Amino acid sequence: MTVDSGEKRMRIGELAERAGVSVRSLRYYEEQKLLTSTRSASGQRHYTDDEIERVRFIQRLYAGGLSSRTIAELLPCVDSPSEENSDAALDRMSQERDRLSTHIAELVQARDALDQLMTSARAYRDQLQAASAGV
Amino acid sequence: MTVDSGEKRMRIGELAERAGVSVRSLRYYEEQKLLTSTRSASGQRHYTDDEIERVRFIQRLYAGGLSSRTIAELLPCVDSPSEENSDAALDRMSQERDRLSTHIAELVQARDALDQLMTSARAYRDQLQAASAGV
DNA sequence: CTTGCCCCTGACGTCAATGTCAGGTTTTAG
DNA sequence: CTAAAACCTGACATTGACGTCAGGGGCAAG
Known part of the structure; x- marks a missing residue:
């Protein structure tokens, strides 16, 4: 259902700005498995517009006092509301x-x-x- | 109006238990000027029952995400709801x-x-x- | 007096999310 | 092509509210 055709792949700086967080935080989120990115040949991270919402969502959970670990446990079921989990x-x-x-x-x-x-x-x-x- | 006659002066351990915080926290609060204590000749801290409520109040503000500094700014006007402040x-x-x-x-x-x-x-x-x- | 418990100060450890810096590569603008 | 801007990894610094440990008293009971 979701078409990922001509979606502007933005780099980390743009995502940071649009989601209102620091670049450092985005890297940290990735380290904590809260966020993934596709990498260009040279290793630069690329994101789609969808990630903006995801980051905002993560921020909301952080604001709710959830820890990275807890968020990481919950996010899989956002991604695929399936599995035996x-x-x-x-x-x-x-x-x-x-x-x-x-x-x-x-x-x-x-x-x-x-x-x-x-x-x-x-x-x-x-x-x-x-x-x-x-x- | 408040009589402080025979109020049981408790030591830090008792206050900690009754207010539901650690002894360490109480010392920290004092360090941050959120709490005061009278000292015995030997230097031990003594408190009155009133401090229990005060500590609980502090806890509530902490829970509200206020920092020690902010709480310290607000408490004076709890103590004396007066002054030009x-x-x-x-x-x-x-x-x-x-x-x-x-x-x-x-x-x-x-x-x-x-x-x-x-x-x-x-x-x-x-x-x-x-x-x-x-x- | 000794044992035990609570207290004291001071200082270092912790944890989580980020900041920041170093040293190096890639992309972009002119 | 070249300089600036943005990116990369890795690692150490920071902040706040404590935990914890070291080293040393005070005080009741036996």
């Missing part, structure tokens, strides 16, 4: 999903804590203001 | 709040991405199962 991968994903949810809840708590702080800080400031404006 | 602190908090919200949104996106993955993985698996069960 199905069940194990589903478990793994479910587990990570839970972890993520927990983490999100923590962050929301932290934000709430900040909100509380801000509320009392504001109240205090307004009180000061009222006082300085004369009783 | 009010406005600056409010700005700072508001800024961190935004950062947190952004981060939370990213995490939710990551989770959504995982959900999508799981959905398609499940679909694929069920398809396989249907096939193996005979057409």
Whole structure:
């Protein structure tokens, strides 16, 4: 279904820029088996436009606090949503999903804590203001 | 309003256990000016029960991705919600709040991405199962 | 007093994702 | 052709929040 005919094969610098990451990171992702590249005769990496999305996806998972190793375990089932790894991968994903949810809840708590702080800080400031404006 | 009369002054080991962090972390927090302690004649740290909540609060902010430095900037206004730092602190908090919200949104996106993955993985698996069960 | 446990400081180790530098090749622009 | 820009590998540096170890006290119980 996917036609890879005239897709502009870009080099690492372009992918880096378009995906918003450093060249170093892309090489690192490849080292961690999160990303692959075709190589030119001289050894330069070439990518297709699809990799942009993949990199962004990886970034999202990183932002979610997943480690390279964990991401590497999950990505195979993005690539080929097949194989017997199905069940194990589903478990793994479910587990990570839970972890993520927990983490999100923590962050929301932290934000709430900040909100509380801000509320009392504001109240205090307004009180000061009222006082300085004369009783 | 707060009476600090007979409050059990605990040592670092107890605080660590009750707040759910390592002794090392507590010393680190002190080093980072996030936490203070009174010292006994022999130099041992003593804390009151209040510090338990403070440590938990610090943990929440850490979980929210704030750095020690940032937390250190915010804590003064927890301690004394006063001073002229009010406005600056409010700005700072508001800024961190935004950062947190952004981060939370990213995490939710990551989770959504995982959900999508799981959905398609499940679909694929069920398809396989249907096939193996005979057409 | 000795044993044992908790505490102290100071310093080095760790881990993960990146930065950065060195030294060399390839591609591109003029 | 030539210089600049981009790429390559390999390796060491960095940052943050700790872990861990060394070497040395304090203090209760037996």
